[in-house]
Amino acid sequence: MDWVNAILQGTLLGGLYALFAAGLSLIFGVMRLVNIAHGDLIVLAAYLALTVIMALGIHPLMSLLAVVPVMAVVGYVLQRSILNRTLGDDILPPLLVSFGLSVIIQNALLETYTADPQRLSAGPIEVASLNLGGLAVGYLPFLMFVTAVAIIGGLQIVFYRTGLGRAFRAVSDNQDIAQLMGINRRHVFALAMALSLAVTAVAGIFLGIRTSFDPATGPARLIFGFEAVIIGGMGSLWGTLAGGVILGVSQAIGAQVNPGWQILAGHVAFLVILAVRPRGLFPRMDG
Amino acid sequence: MPEPILRTNRLDARYGDFQALYCVDMELGEGEVVAIIGANGAGKTTLMRSVSGLMKNAAEQIVYRGRPIGALRADQVAELGIGLVPEGRQLFPSLSVEENLIIGGRVGRSGPWSLAAIYALFPVLEERRHLPSTSLSGGQQQMVAIGRALMANPDLVMFDEISLGLAPVVIKQIYDALPGIVGEGMSAVVVEQDVTKALSVSSRVYCLQEGRVSLEGCSDTVTREEISRAYFGQ
Ligand SMILES: Nc1ncnc2c1ncn2[C@@H]1O[C@H](COP(=O)(O)OP(=O)(O)OP(=O)(O)O)[C@@H](O)[C@H]1O
Numbered sequence: 001m002d003w004v005n006a007i008l009q010g011t012l013l014g015g016l017y018a019l020f021a022a023g024l025s026l027i028f029g030v031m032r033l034v035n036i037a038h039g040d041l042i043v044l045a046a047y048l049a050l051t052v053i054m055a056l057g058i059h060p061l062m063s064l065l066a067v068v069p070v071m072a073v074v075g076y077v078l079q080r081s082i083l084n085r086t087l088g089d090d091i092l093p094p095l096l097v098s099f100g101l102s103v104i105i106q107n108a109l110l111e112t113y114t115a116d117p118q119r120l121s122a123g124p125i126e127v128a129s130l131n132l133g134g135l136a137v138g139y140l141p142f143l144m145f146v147t148a149v150a151i152i153g154g155l156q157i158v159f160y161r162t163g164l165g166r167a168f169r170a171v172s173d174n175q176d177i178a179q180l181m182g183i184n185r186r187h188v189f190a191l192a193m194a195l196s197l198a199v200t201a202v203a204g205i206f207l208g209i210r211t212s213f214d215p216a217t218g219p220a221r222l223i224f225g226f227e228a229v230i231i232g233g234m235g236s237l238w239g240t241l242a243g244g245v246i247l248g249v250s251q252a253i254g255a256q257v258n259p260g261w262q263i264l265a266g267h268v269a270f271l272v273i274l275a276v277r278p279r280g281l282f283p284r285m286d287g
Numbered sequence: 288m289p290e291p292i293l294r295t296n297r298l299d300a301r302y303g304d305f306q307a308l309y310c311v312d313m314e315l316g317e318g319e320v321v322a323i324i325g326a327n328g329a330g331k332t333t334l335m336r337s338v339s340g341l342m343k344n345a346a347e348q349i350v351y352r353g354r355p356i357g358a359l360r361a362d363q364v365a366e367l368g369i370g371l372v373p374e375g376r377q378l379f380p381s382l383s384v385e386e387n388l389i390i391g392g393r394v395g396r397s398g399p400w401s402l403a404a405i406y407a408l409f410p411v412l413e414e415r416r417h418l419p420s421t422s423l424s425g426g427q428q429q430m431v432a433i434g435r436a437l438m439a440n441p442d443l444v445m446f447d448e449i450s451l452g453l454a455p456v457v458i459k460q461i462y463d464a465l466p467g468i469v470g471e472g473m474s475a476v477v478v479e480q481d482v483t484k485a486l487s488v489s490s491r492v493y494c495l496q497e498g499r500v501s502l503e504g505c506s507d508t509v510t511r512e513e514i515s516r517a518y519f520g521q
């Protein structure tokens with residue numbers, strides 16, 4: 001029963017990793033941009049939530065109503081003003097610029113909020129649990145997992161059932177030809193980044209509720225996000241969810257064997273999958 | 288002569304240090320079909336890319352309905368009603384056949400072309416509309432590429448080597464459809480390696496040679512000798 005429980009908890013934790021990763025996966029899929037600042041943007045969202053919560057005295061989950069649109073606007077402006085300029089045949093400029101952005105965000109957070117660890121307190125639901133056939137399932141991890149599935153399902157619908165999604169796929173396939181269809185790729189890229197950071201806002205708030213965070217927390221989240229994306233296969237959204245779950249379950253199993261092995265087990269699972277399936281478990285058919 | 292729908296003025300184009308077009312002057316009248324011929328590497332595709340905005344030029348080097356458009360982005364040029372059927376078809380592999388057509392209609396200009404009209408022109412596409420575009424034969428993909436450009440209801444459409452790599456029977460099918468397309472009052476530029484085909488669909492012809500216009504003439508009066516001289520130089 002301990003093992004079943006470990007796998008279940010790992011699966012739920014995987015939902016959070018999938019939330020970290022979904023925004024990365026989305027922009028990689030649309031514009032082949034590897035956003036090194038993604039983890040720091042998650043932490044930025046958590047701090048924005050903290051500010052909103054302190055100012056208005058509302059519940060962290062309510063702060064989503066403010067933080068999601070703010071992060072979406074940040075994403076749009078960031079892409080149009082900075083990141084679009086770095087995109088081209090050379091993959092190095094976007095990496096360097098987003099790395100620089102990561103450093104800037106960390107320092108700005110340090111200046112504004114100090115290095116003290118913070119948490120978003122969600123009250124009684126943090127300890128509430130559901131009883132599923134003898135297994136205690138934390139209410140919060142369950143909510144995170146369901147949210148992750150819903151968000152990834154929603155992104156999937158946007159991608160495959162809407163005009164915006166068609167534009168995303170078209171620019172991803174062939175930017176030149178997409179422009180011939182009257183698509184302004186700079187605008188479409190900025191919309192993709194807006195969507196990515198809207199998802200990041202949700203990830204940041206769940207992160208803040210689950211664990212404490214400080215301005216330097218971002219890079220570690222970025223690693224989990226990357227691993228989930230790469231395990232699942234670059235650019236595949238359901239693959240990213242699977243990647244998050246595999247990472248979460250590996251960590252839970254590792255921790256079950258020896259509490260010190262939790263993080264290591266996740267990285268080992270990542271390396272093994274990368275060695276066996278270099279393109280991930282569910283790579284997109286093309287490219 | 289009335290103001291042409293499209294005119295290039297001493298158009299230059301370069302890829303980095305390499306200059307691909309020199310001083311190209313070309314005109315296309317309203318409702319006219321002009322053919323562009325020339326050997327491999329002569330600059331035909333570069334000319335199409337310049338007009339469609341995929342390559343940037345000085346604004347006045349390309350004039351569309353009296354308006355300088357050389358410096359516009361490709362999406363802005365598309366909104367003005369210029370369509371391109373690119374060399375090598377270049378369908379979107381992640382989109383189904385029907386999605387490729389729908390995205391072509393995204394600019395939302397009104398006119399005779401709609402999904403129903405494209406399916407009436409190429410019935411085989413309707414049967415395959417939910418398949419991935421890459422699963423079609425070369426000829427069917429070319430039909431999708433043509434339909435995708437028409438869906439925008441352009442006033443001017445450019446076809447870059449639509450018969451390249453296709454079986455003769457398919458080429459005939461596509462060329463048989465052409466008068467019906469251009470008959471809707473559209474102006475067209477047809478780039479074609481097959482000189483006989485090019486001359487038969489056009490009223491005037493330009494030949495490019497190493498980035499320069501080497502011949503300009505009426506399609507029914509140019510002679511074979513003139514053309515072969517324009518193709519290969521003296
Ligand atoms: N992306 C590029 N970078 C550098 N040079 C290029 C590029 N594309 C084309 N060229 C060069 O520009 C010249 C004109 O090429 P273009 O593709 O316009 O010729 P074309 O007449 O369309 O030939 P084809 O019949 O082979 O399609 C050629 O010498 C070609 O090598």
Ligand SMILES: [Mg+2]
Nearest residue numbers: 331332333374
């Ligand atoms: Mg060409």
